[in-house]
Amino acid sequence: MSQVATSYLQTLEKSLYDLVSETSTNLPADVRRAIKKAKEAENAGTRAAMSLDTITNNIVMAEDNVSPICQDTGLPTFKVKTPIGVNQLEIKAAIKNAIVQATSDAKLRPNAVDSLTGKNSGDNLGEGLPVVKFEQWEKDYIEVKLILKGGGCENKNIQYSLPCELEGLGRAGRDLDGIRKCILHSVWQAQGQGCSAGFIGVGIGGDRSSGYDLAKEQLFRPVDDVNPNADLAKLEEYIVEKANTFGVGTMGFGGEATLLGCKIGVMHRIPASFYVSVAYNCWAYRRMAIDIDATTGEIKKWHYQEGEKVTFRDEPKTETNSESKVVELTAPITEEQIRELKVGDVVKINGRMYTGRDAIHHHLMSHDAPVDLNGQIIYHCGPVMAKDENGNWTVKAAGPTTSIREEPYQGDIMKKFGIRAVIGKGGMGPKTLAALQEHGGVYLNAIGGAAQYYADCIKSVDGVDLQEFGIPEAMWHLNVEGFTAVVTMDSHGNSLHADVEKSSLEKLSQYAERVF
Numbered sequence: 317m318s319q320v321a322t323s324y325l326q327t328l329e330k331s332l333y334d335l336v337s338e339t340s341t342n343l344p345a346d347v348r349r350a351i352k353k354a355k356e357a358e359n360a361g362t363r364a365a366m367s368l369d370t371i372t373n374n375i376v377m378a379e380d381n382v383s384p385i386c387q388d389t390g391l392p393t394f395k396v397k398t399p400i401g402v403n404q405l406e407i408k409a410a411i412k413n414a415i416v417q418a419t420s421d422a423k424l425r426p427n428a429v430d431s432l433t434g435k436n437s438g439d440n441l442g443e444g445l446p447v448v449k450f451e452q453w454e455k456d457y458i459e460v461k462l463i464l465k466g467g468g469c470e471n472k473n474i475q476y477s478l479p480c481e482l483e484g485l486g487r488a489g490r491d492l493d494g495i496r497k498c499i500l501h502s503v504w505q506a507q508g509q510g511c512s513a514g515f516i517g518v519g520i521g522g523d524r525s526s527g528y529d530l531a532k533e534q535l536f537r538p539v540d541d542v543n544p545n546a547d548l549a550k551l552e553e554y555i556v557e558k559a560n561t562f563g564v565g566t567m568g569f570g571g572e573a574t575l576l577g578c579k580i581g582v583m584h585r586i587p588a589s590f591y592v593s594v595a596y597n598c599w600a601y602r603r604m605a606i607d608i609d610a611t612t613g614e615i616k617k618w619h620y621q622e623g624e625k626v627t628f629r630d631e632p633k634t635e636t637n638s639e640s641k642v643v644e645l646t647a648p649i650t651e652e653q654i655r656e657l658k659v660g661d662v663v664k665i666n667g668r669m670y671t672g673r674d675a676i677h678h679h680l681m682s683h684d685a686p687v688d689l690n691g692q693i694i695y696h697c698g699p700v701m702a703k704d705e706n707g708n709w710t711v712k713a714a715g716p717t718t719s720i721r722e723e724p725y726q727g728d729i730m731k732k733f734g735i736r737a738v739i740g741k742g743g744m745g746p747k748t749l750a751a752l753q754e755h756g757g758v759y760l761n762a763i764g765g766a767a768q769y770y771a772d773c774i775k776s777v778d779g780v781d782l783q784e785f786g787i788p789e790a791m792w793h794l795n796v797e798g799f800t801a802v803v804t805m806d807s808h809g810n811s812l813h814a815d816v817e818k819s820s821l822e823k824l825s826q827y828a829e830r831v832f
């Protein structure tokens with residue numbers, strides 16, 4: 317290979333590595349402005365305002381540490397446009413190398429799991445991963461767009477087949493007003509589980525797969541652009557305005573900011589099918605794009621950086637929520653201590669906690685625990701880990717994962733092992749609530765996506781079990797200081813999540829009348 321070709325490939329790979337690292341660690345200017353707007357909408361001292369403070373602190377920390385904003389660095393999806401004659405196979409190979417390097421540098425969590433065996437590949441490569449889609453264009457440079465969309469918000473995507481019946485809204489027909497109802501419903505059904513306040517991309521028409529593709533394509537539009545289609549521009553504005561009256565709020569804690577952006581695209585359909593597909597993205601809206609010089613491989617331009625880039629560095633100090641009682645806890649915790657906690661209390665944890673998510677919960681149903689869990693705390697978390705120069709594990713990012721996935725197991729496991737507290741996000745269902753009451757347990761909600769903030773509370777990693785499940789799924793023994801979370805389900809049958817779901821459904825029902 318000639319000198320020139322070698323250096324093009326090396327530069328290209330470096331450019332793609334920079335794109336991956338920047339996307340994972342530094343939120344773009346348009347997203348930052350939307351988050352700032354959300355902060356301005358919340359009243360100081362409320363739970364939602366405090367959560368947004370944690371979120372913006374986390375954004376600053378991720379940028380400073382050049383570490384993942386959220387530990388779930390998602391399913392990397394690249395969209396590439398190339399001039400005619402550019403070798404796409406070389407670009408794909410360079411993308412893969414960049415992904416492997418970024419994973420080994422802890423900019424990405426090893427996230428590629430064999431769907432049949434459950435084995436994590438360890439380097440983010442796998443069957444069909446990363447997703448890379450190519451298109452040719454007439455321009456003379458390469459454009460690469462990347463989205464790192466996490467699993468919690470991906471699980472809240474929803475596709476409607478019109479006509480349909482919707483909770484709270486009734487019949488949605490095959491017209492603009494039916495579309496309006498589906499989109500409102502999509503935001504409501506996500507509640508706080510996709511780490512609200514979120515952004516949605518909507519695809520009208522197509523079939524099931526092209527509809528979702530169109531929805532995801534909308535997530536590449538700048539947050540503050542205006543839809544060239546006047547009807548859709550009106551609908552986008554309407555959806556954001558009304559969704560923010562639902563009272564779901566940040567993390568589903570209640571509040572004014574539920575939806576930060578809505579982008580709608582339309583394509584033709586076939587007569588029998590009418591889909592409305594919605595892609596929900598968390599506040600950690602990590603998408604970026606670059607233009608690359610097709611002869612040198614160098615980055616010529618970063619997208620989404622026009623306008624003010626809010627730094628969140630000179631924010632006024634967080635006012636503490638005067639309504640909340642602050643309780644310090646250290647495991648092992650007694651039943652008596654747990655029964656004193658009520659929904660709304662703020663808990664500060666010091667000492668030991670164990671991570672456990674999907675694989676651990678499944679495992680514990682039919683096996684003994686590797687450690688004594690009596691009186692202990694389980695943290696629903698799949699961290700990004702790295703080894704320091706002495707070979708010791710360090711935590712690079714460690715926010716909570718969506719707890720509802722553990723609903724089938726959680727209550728049984730708490731009772732079986734004597735676990736007193738679980739920490740996660742998005743809340744859990746009636747089965748867990750009943751178990752908390754019966755056994756004396758509590759559910760604590762941490763701020764989803766605040767992976768740097770929580771990593772900072774983890775002072776050491778004291779051990780790990782079941783590492784064969786892969787880094788995110790292993791049981792890490794963490795020693796924490798001042799780890800803060802809110803009681804959202806207590807041992808007296810109260811659930812903030814159930815309350816917010818109910819009150820937001822009432823709000824949703826106010827929009828059943830025809831508008832368009």
Ligand SMILES: O=C(O)C[C@H](O)C(=O)O
Pocket residue numbers: 387388466467468469509510697698715716717718719764
């Ligand atoms: O996998 C994770 O760590 C989190 C996930 O994105 C979630 O929101 O549940």
Ligand code: SF4
Pocket residue numbers: 386387388389465466467468469509510511598599600715716717718764765766
């Ligand atoms: S934890 Fe929340 S912020 Fe992170 S990827 Fe999942 S939904 Fe997004």
